[in-house]
Amino acid sequence: MDQTVFLFDILLPALLQGLIVTLQLIVCSAPFGFALGIAVAVGRQYGHPVISWFCKTFVFLIKGTPLLLLLFILYFGLPSIGITFTAFTASVLGFILCNGAYNAEYIRGALISIKDGQMVAARSLGMTRWQAIKNVILPQALRRAIPGLSNEFIYLIKYSSLAYMLTVVELAGAGKQVATKYFLYTESFAAVGIVYLVLVSVTTIAVNILEKKVAIPGTVRATPAAQL
Amino acid sequence: MNNDEIVLKVEDIHKSFGGIEVLRGVSFDVRRGETKVFIGPSGTGKSTLLRCINQLTIPDRGRVWLDGEEVTNSGARINHFRQKIGMVFQNFFLFDHLTALKNVELALLKVRGMGKAEAREKALTELRQVGMEDWANHYPAELSGGQAQRVSIARALAMDPDVILFDEPTSALDPELTREVLEVMKKLARNGMTMLVVTHEMGFACSVANEVLFMENGVVAEQGSPDLLLNDPQFTRMKDFIGRIDSRMSD
Numbered sequence: 250m251d252q253t254v255f256l257f258d259i260l261l262p263a264l265l266q267g268l269i270v271t272l273q274l275i276v277c278s279a280p281f282g283f284a285l286g287i288a289v290a291v292g293r294q295y296g297h298p299v300i301s302w303f304c305k306t307f308v309f310l311i312k313g314t315p316l317l318l319l320l321f322i323l324y325f326g327l328p329s330i331g332i333t334f335t336a337f338t339a340s341v342l343g344f345i346l347c348n349g350a351y352n353a354e355y356i357r358g359a360l361i362s363i364k365d366g367q368m369v370a371a372r373s374l375g376m377t378r379w380q381a382i383k384n385v386i387l388p389q390a391l392r393r394a395i396p397g398l399s400n401e402f403i404y405l406i407k408y409s410s411l412a413y414m415l416t417v418v419e420l421a422g423a424g425k426q427v428a429t430k431y432f433l434y435t436e437s438f439a440a441v442g443i444v445y446l447v448l449v450s451v452t453t454i455a456v457n458i459l460e461k462k463v464a465i466p467g468t469v470r471a472t473p474a475a476q477l
Numbered sequence: 478m479n480n481d482e483i484v485l486k487v488e489d490i491h492k493s494f495g496g497i498e499v500l501r502g503v504s505f506d507v508r509r510g511e512t513k514v515f516i517g518p519s520g521t522g523k524s525t526l527l528r529c530i531n532q533l534t535i536p537d538r539g540r541v542w543l544d545g546e547e548v549t550n551s552g553a554r555i556n557h558f559r560q561k562i563g564m565v566f567q568n569f570f571l572f573d574h575l576t577a578l579k580n581v582e583l584a585l586l587k588v589r590g591m592g593k594a595e596a597r598e599k600a601l602t603e604l605r606q607v608g609m610e611d612w613a614n615h616y617p618a619e620l621s622g623g624q625a626q627r628v629s630i631a632r633a634l635a636m637d638p639d640v641i642l643f644d645e646p647t648s649a650l651d652p653e654l655t656r657e658v659l660e661v662m663k664k665l666a667r668n669g670m671t672m673l674v675v676t677h678e679m680g681f682a683c684s685v686a687n688e689v690l691f692m693e694n695g696v697v698a699e700q701g702s703p704d705l706l707l708n709d710p711q712f713t714r715m716k717d718f719i720g721r722i723d724s725r726m727s728d
Contacts, residue, residue, distance in 0.1 A: 255646030369533060370570035370629075374584035374636060375560035377553075384587055389574045465574050 252436075260427050260440055267423025268444060269450070274409045274419060279402060285345060285397070286352025287387070293353065294360045295382055304353070311350035316344055319343045324415045334467035340412035348405050355397030359390035392463055399456040406448050420444060484509045484671055485562075485640050490529050490539035492522070498559030499525050499707040500536070501695035507640060510669040514682040514703075516715065517692035525690075527642040530673070531555075531562040543639060560588060563633030563641035567648050569625040570615040577604060577628045578613035582636045589636070603631040607661050627661055640671040647678060679719055683707070691715040 293304035311319070324339035334342065363386050369379035391398075413422030424441035428434045485507040492500040499522040515523045524536065528534035530541050532548060532555050541548040548558045572580050581600035585591045591599065604610045607627040617625055626646055633641050633715060643662065647655040659681050666672060666685045676682065682689055683703040691699040691714060699712050706712045707719075 273689055335509045366566065366568060366570035367572060370564075370566065370572070371584075373531060373533060373559055373564040373566075374587045375558075375561075376584060380587050384583060385572050385574075389572075392574065405535070465618065468573070468614045468616070 253432065255433065255436070256440075258422075259431070260433075260437060261424045263427045264420060264440060264444060265352050266423040267418060267420040270337075270412075270423075271406075271409050271448075272342065274340060274412055274417070275405060277341045278348055278409070281345045282348025282352055282401075282405065283398070285349025287391075289349060289353035290360055291382060291387070292357035294357055295378065302441060306352055308350045309345055312354075316343060316347045316408055319346060319416060321412055322414055335414070336415040336417045340409075340415055340417050343411075344409060344412060345460065347408070348401060351401045352394075352398055355394045355401065357437060358397070359393035360386065362393055363389050369446060376397070392465070395456065395460055395463075402456075403449050403452055406452065407445060483507065484544060485530070485543040485673075487526075487530060488540045488542075490536045490541070491528060492525055492529060492536045499695055502528065502539070503532065503692075503695075503697055504539075505690065505697065505700070507671060508674065509639075509671055511687045512666045512672045512674065512685050512690050514610045514686035514690055514717070515673065515692055516677070516679070516682060517698075518718065521697045524644050524693050527564070527644050527673060527675060530642060531559050531564060533564075535669045536566045550602040556588070560584075560636045561639045563636060563638035565626070565629050565633055565641060565643045567645040567647050569622070569629045569649075570618070571625055571629055571632070572619075573617050576614050576616055577609055577631075580617070580628055581632045584632070585635055599635055600631070603635045604628070606634060606664075607631045608657075621654060622650045623657045626650065626654075626658045630658075630661055630665075634665075634670075639723065640673065641665070643672060643676070645675050645677070647676065689715070691718070693718075 273367075289304045289307060292300045293308070294301075296304065320343040322338060323334060323343050324336060327334065327339075366387065367385050368378075368381050371385045372378070376384070409419060410421035412419050413425065418426065421441055426438045428437035483506045487506075488504045490500050490503045491498065499520075501521075503526055505513070516606070517523055525534055529536040529539070530548070532541075532551075538548065539549070543558055543561055546558075548555070548562075551558060571577075572583065575583060577606075578597070578600050581603055582596045584728070585596040585599055586593070589596075601610060601613060604613055607630050608622060609621065609627050609631060610621060612628070617628070620628065630641075630646075631709060646662070647658050650658060655678070659678060662672070662674070663685055674686075686703050688701065689699075689703050689706050690697045693714065698714050699706055702711075706715045
């Protein structure tokens with residue numbers, strides 16, 4: 250078979266289908282993973298001791314076990330207690346939990362780095378703790394968490410391929426199917442790899458733009474340390 | 478305005494940290510429009526005292542009243558009282574991610590529930606008061622210490638407080654910047670703002686204070702008008718303290 254025919258008529262259409270599924274997985278997971286990360290970090294750092302303990306334990310469990318195991322439990326395990334998800338939903342749930350737990354750690358680190366004076370000043374103006382967290386602490390902490398959060402987002406792009414283990418034919422799965430059908434492993438997986446590289450590159454550029462956009466004028470963080 | 482009206486009443490404040498009693502029963506009344514200056518060696522609880530007044534530090538014992546309402550043990554209503562008791566900090570504590578204007582606006586929008594246009598108007602008025610209107614759109618990191626402190630004074634003023642607590646407002650500033658902040662504070666005092674000021678600036682204390690409270694070892698050791706404490710032979714401890722500062726400075 251002609252290489253061009255294989256590439257343009259078989260491999261790329263298949264990868265495009267897979268790419269769409271991968272993007273769907275990411276789009277459905279990332280916003281909730283982000284929100285969960287904020288909730289868990291704030292809960293752990295500022296919440297009632299019981300809430301704080303739950304947040305800490307949640308992160309401990311997710312960090313301490315493979316994501317694949319979580320996905321298997323969600324998809325293959327839960328039906329035994331009457332909870333059934335589609336493969337796509339189970340994957341998204343798993344990604345949200347995993348993404349959320351790691352995001353929480355990046356955000357917690359950023360929360361800790363905000364000086365006490367910010368909270369003290371906010372409270373001295375009559376803000377409640379929650380108002381202070383929402384309007385003063387988080388806006389600063391999230392800026393500082395961007396490098397870590399973007400890293401985690403890039404991981405999400407790549408570990409979304411684990412959905413294939415639950416029969417969701419996403420980008421890597423689509424490549425695998427073509428590869429095994431036509432016995433063209435190197436070509437197929439190299440193409441898959443290139444698509445992931447493009448996805449990650451686009452993300453990296455987008456994050457750079459975002460970081461510049463939200464940088465606080467006059468702060469060290471706005472300029473690379475090498476220039477100092 | 479009734480100048481004899483007591484706006485803030487502080488009664489028998491005690492506070493310990495880790496077994497060390499920092500405040501050992503401090504009481505005083507503040508009349509509306511009055512400026513009280515707290516002077517004394519470091520570690521005598523002056524800053525802690527200010528923080529006990531707006532409950533940023535919870536005193537172990539003692540009570541605080543603002544306009545006849547109890548501030549201590551006020552539960553969630555403390556946020557109401559804190560609007561009425563402004564505070565200015567040694568290290569400014571401006572919100573780093575917001576412009577000068579937004580620093581002043583934030584509590585107006587979120588705490589007072591003002592509309593955007595009104596809050597902006599009010600914030601600009603307060604910035605004008607402290608001579609920082611032209612810097613409204615600059616971020617804290619772009620301001621000098623003196624400018625930042627003036628913005629933080631505007632931020633406190635915006636809440637229309639009954640009294641403002643100044644916790645060593647010029648201790649982080651060089652002499653020139655100190656002067657520009659003190660000028661603003663003098664203006665406030667002249668305009669009738671009620672102020673409690675912890676400071677080491679004797680010149681400011683002598684020219685502005687209605688009363689100086691000299692604190693030592695967690696109590697008010699001497700109390701009176703600046704003239705009285707400096708000239709009446711009955712008072713010696715503050716003079717000793719200032720003498721020690723002066724002799725050090727002349728070395």
